[in-house]
Amino acid sequence: MPLYHQLAEQLGEAINSGELQPGDPFENEVAIVARLNLSRPTVRRAIQELVDQGLLLRRRGLGTTVAARKVHRRAELTSLWDDLARAGTRPTTKVLSHELVQDERVAAALDLPDDTVFLSIARLRSAGDTPLAVLQNWLPPGLNDITRERLEDEGLYALLRERGVRPVVAHQSIGARTPTAKERKHLGIRGHEPVLTMSRSAFDAAGAAVEFGDHCYRSSTYTIDVMIDER
Numbered sequence: 638m639p640l641y642h643q644l645a646e647q648l649g650e651a652i653n654s655g656e657l658q659p660g661d662p663f664e665n666e667v668a669i670v671a672r673l674n675l676s677r678p679t680v681r682r683a684i685q686e687l688v689d690q691g692l693l694l695r696r697r698g699l700g701t702t703v704a705a706r707k708v709h710r711r712a713e714l715t716s717l718w719d720d721l722a723r724a725g726t727r728p729t730t731k732v733l734s735h736e737l738v739q740d741e742r743v744a745a746a747l748d749l750p751d752d753t754v755f756l757s758i759a760r761l762r763s764a765g766d767t768p769l770a771v772l773q774n775w776l777p778p779g780l781n782d783i784t785r786e787r788l789e790d791e792g793l794y795a796l797l798r799e800r801g802v803r804p805v806v807a808h809q810s811i812g813a814r815t816p817t818a819k820e821r822k823h824l825g826i827r828g829h830e831p832v833l834t835m836s837r838s839a840f841d842a843a844g845a846a847v848e849f850g851d852h853c854y855r856s857s858t859y860t861i862d863v864m865i866d867e868r
Contacts, residue, residue: 644675644683652692652703663693663701685842691806694844704806704844717762717770717852718792726764728792732785733759733771733823743775746808746838747846755849756781758788761823768824770854777846797847804839804847811835816853824855831856 651657664672669680684701687693694704721728738757744750755775762770774793776783783796797804816824816832824832832853839847 640675641679641682641686644673644679645686648683649687649690649692652687657703659703661703663703665700688842689805694840695842696844716792716794717772719794721762721764721769729763729765730789731761731763732788733761735759735785735788737781738775740775743849746836746849747775747777747840749777749846754778754781756783758783758793760788764858767858768855769859770852771820771823773851775849777848780848793848802847803841805842807837807839809835809837813856814853820853824853826855833859 657663663684666677666680666684669675669684670677673680684693688695688701691704693701695701718728718730735756735758737754739752739754740757741751743755744753747753755777758774758776760772760774761768762772772793780797780800780802783793787796794804812834813831814834816826816830820826820832826832833856835850835852835854837848837850837852839850841847
């Protein structure tokens, strides 16, 4: 096992065991090098692995700290577009709305000021001609110049990756409810079929907000799988 990975596992265990608490400052790279007599590249790579797992957060001017527990579990953060394309299905998108807004609920979820201006986008995602989901997303400043045209041609996360933005940790909630009249129309739902829901606040390795999503899916055509990793 590579030395950096061994170190990352030991440091990660200190976090998962509660020895290090959320918000605690993390020992800096130079101090770890001196204490363990390791090379700086080895220590740097181990710390980066913990950042990628969502166990540590790097903030400019504040250093490295232990991440909040709600984002400790790493997930594969992809878009429905990615999921469909990976399954060999042709994804299509219709942009339902595309506007700049202020939203206190979204600001709170992303730990941003109440007066932050977000790009609010709503899309109907289909697999071929079959509607699957209504996707509502809010993007923070710096990402609010993404156009309707590009959103109809590509997945949101592909556009983020193109800009060098990579969400690595998220707080995600999954549920079910009765669809609204508009959701019934867009998804072609009849009768009493519920919709599956998923809301997600996503952040990059430095703890910066990437996006807030509030999605609903046709329960008859979509399943949300969750992997539970008991450590």
